Amino acid sequence: MIILYQTLAVIATILFDNPHKPHAYLDPGSGSFIFQLILASLLGAAIVVRAYWKRIVGFFKGTSAEGEEDEEE
Amino acid sequence: MNSNPPETDNQQSGASFRDPSGFVFHHNQVLYRQINQQYQDTYLQLMDSGLYDTLVEKQLLIQHVDTPIPAPAPDQAFKVIQPEPVAFISYPYEWSFNQLKDAALTTLKIQRIAVKYAMSLKDSSAYNIQFYRGRPVLIDTLSFESYQVGKPWAAYRQFCQHFLAPLSLMVYRDIRLSELLKSYIDGLPLDLSSRLLPLRTRLNLSLLLHIHLHASSQKRYAGKKADTRRSVSQSALLGLIESLQTAVKRLKYSGSDRGWAGYYQDEHSYSSSGLAHKQQLVQEFLAIIQPNTVWDLGANTGLYSRLACDAGANTIAFDFDPVAVDLNYQNAKANRESTLLALVQDLTNPSPAIGWQSKERSSLFDRANADTILALALIHHIAIANNVPLDQVATFFQRLARWLIVEFVPKEDPQIQRLMVAREDIFPDYTIEGFESAFSRYFTIHRVEPVRESFRRLYLMERL
Numbered sequence A: 001m002i003i004l005y006q007t008l009a010v011i012a013t014i015l016f017d018n019p020h021k022p023h024a025y026l027d028p029g030s031g032s033f034i035f036q037l038i039l040a041s042l043l044g045a046a047i048v049v050r051a052y053w054k055r056i057v058g059f060f061k062g063t064s065a066e067g068e069e070d071e072e073e
Numbered sequence B: 001m002n003s004n005p006p007e008t009d010n011q012q013s014g015a016s017f018r019d020p021s022g023f024v025f026h027h028n029q030v031l032y033r034q035i036n037q038q039y040q041d042t043y044l045q046l047m048d049s050g051l052y053d054t055l056v057e058k059q060l061l062i063q064h065v066d067t068p069i070p071a072p073a074p075d076q077a078f079k080v081i082q083p084e085p086v087a088f089i090s091y092p093y094e095w096s097f098n099q100l101k102d103a104a105l106t107t108l109k110i111q112r113i114a115v116k117y118a119m120s121l122k123d124s125s126a127y128n129i130q131f132y133r134g135r136p137v138l139i140d141t142l143s144f145e146s147y148q149v150g151k152p153w154a155a156y157r158q159f160c161q162h163f164l165a166p167l168s169l170m171v172y173r174d175i176r177l178s179e180l181l182k183s184y185i186d187g188l189p190l191d192l193s194s195r196l197l198p199l200r201t202r203l204n205l206s207l208l209l210h211i212h213l214h215a216s217s218q219k220r221y222a223g224k225k226a227d228t229r230r231s232v233s234q235s236a237l238l239g240l241i242e243s244l245q246t247a248v249k250r251l252k253y254s255g256s257d258r259g260w261a262g263y264y265q266d267e268h269s270y271s272s273s274g275l276a277h278k279q280q281l282v283q284e285f286l287a288i289i290q291p292n293t294v295w296d297l298g299a300n301t302g303l304y305s306r307l308a309c310d311a312g313a314n315t316i317a318f319d320f321d322p323v324a325v326d327l328n329y330q331n332a333k334a335n336r337e338s339t340l341l342a343l344v345q346d347l348t349n350p351s352p353a354i355g356w357q358s359k360e361r362s363s364l365f366d367r368a369n370a371d372t373i374l375a376l377a378l379i380h381h382i383a384i385a386n387n388v389p390l391d392q393v394a395t396f397f398q399r400l401a402r403w404l405i406v407e408f409v410p411k412e413d414p415q416i417q418r419l420m421v422a423r424e425d426i427f428p429d430y431t432i433e434g435f436e437s438a439f440s441r442y443f444t445i446h447r448v449e450p451v452r453e454s455f456r457r458l459y460l461m462e463r464l
Helices: A002-016 A030-061 B037-048 B051-057 B097-116 B156-172 B175-183 B190-196 B199-203 B205-220 B234-250 B260-266 B272-289 B303-310 B322-334 B379-385 B390-400 B414-420 B432-440
Strands: B022-027 B030-036 B064-066 B077-083 B119-121 B129-132 B135-138 B144-146 B293-297 B314-319 B340-344 B372-375 B403-408 B443-450 B457-463
Touching: A030 B156, A030 B205, A030 B234, B030 B037, B037 B051, B037 B077, B037 B144, B051 B097, B097 B119, B097 B129, B097 B135, B097 B156, B097 B175, B097 B234, B097 B322, B156 B175, B156 B190, B156 B199, B156 B205, B156 B234, B175 B322, B190 B205, B199 B205, B205 B234, B272 B303, B272 B372, B272 B403, B272 B443, B272 B457, B293 B303, B303 B314, B303 B340, B303 B372, B314 B322, B322 B340, B372 B390, B379 B390, B379 B403, B379 B414, B390 B432, B390 B443, B403 B432, B432 B443, B432 B457
Parallel strands: B293 B314, B293 B372, B314 B340, B372 B403
Antiparallel strands: B022 B030, B030 B077, B064 B077, B119 B144, B129 B135, B403 B457, B443 B457
């Protein structure tokens, strides 16, 4: 019986637990958390699109698309 | 010298209890930070990955050294470090618009760099940023966590509450709304901010996303279990940070372009020779005192504060007007004046002690660290405009510092005539004699000098 419970617990952990579960001391807030998942994927996609766009423009202009902008002042 | 209120030796600071990674404490009036064992691996990652060195080199993170002093809670301790002391701890509700904006950009810049080193800010509290030698720096060495690709940014909501919401309200509603940060110690609730912001901010994509839709999402998903299997890719995380950077950078306060600057230049009752004479007297008095730390109360845009800086003092220029403080900050930043800190402060209602047990954020008096007070063209605003008896004005200054350079502005002065124009004169004691008699009860008057071509007098006093 104990073995059965343990097996179920392991399966439940595999199915439902997640390496990205927020375990920090700061509560990110469930609404904020869900919102970030959606928003960040859109913003990340925008970055990818922009990077390709720069490459295309660079190709026609004959310039390099590299030269990632830095966070320097 | 650290300015936190005196706590019992080795006692955990009243602001340092939330994060189980460690805490700050004072020992012989020096500030230390205990790092707990549970944070050991993360701390070593910060130090060994090169992130600490990079951030310190870029002047984004406060430097610290290891120290042999014993840990106050040894059973949990990994080690004790001694951070570089910050001369004065100020709070977001005392910052002007551009100070809060620079603090926000510093936070995002640190997060961007941290991700490159496989680390991430686990919180983004505005209180973790302090102005150190004129620049905003992160003072909480334990703010980092290990970053695994896929992990969302735990501090996203806090960033919006502490920075984006107040900044957008200051720009789109009223510059004075930073005062709300006093009531909401963990930043402005996003639903409240969304309601207070004008409708047109919904047309601003950044604010639509990070404030309005974010607030709706909080309401919609409140209490629901997040699908934690979904992850945020690294490019998505960087996209989020970049979007926040764009949102903050685009927020610009234009109040200082609307004639305020001119107002401050013209706002005095002096001829040019009177003004020069007043400056010369202040310089003379400062040379006698040789101050280490000066608080210039009612500093406006900091003309006289800079005389104190020139005399070698660390100077804080307080003013009630957030526009004047912002101009002062921007000038100090442009000229790299590392010993001048401009802050917003209403002296008739100074910053209170707030937070858990009223100990998280100290009152202005608890942070008093000046040896000299400059109070020029100020007395009449307190005594006449706010009806404070002169005796109480004197005790106020006496609580703050040993030395006082104070200007008495008598009733004949045009500024007072303006204040009195619509009201009865209920101030029979507001005379030179009344002023000297009230202040002599608390101070020795060392010098009295009439300011040329005006009705005003400048005093050099020392606490009894």
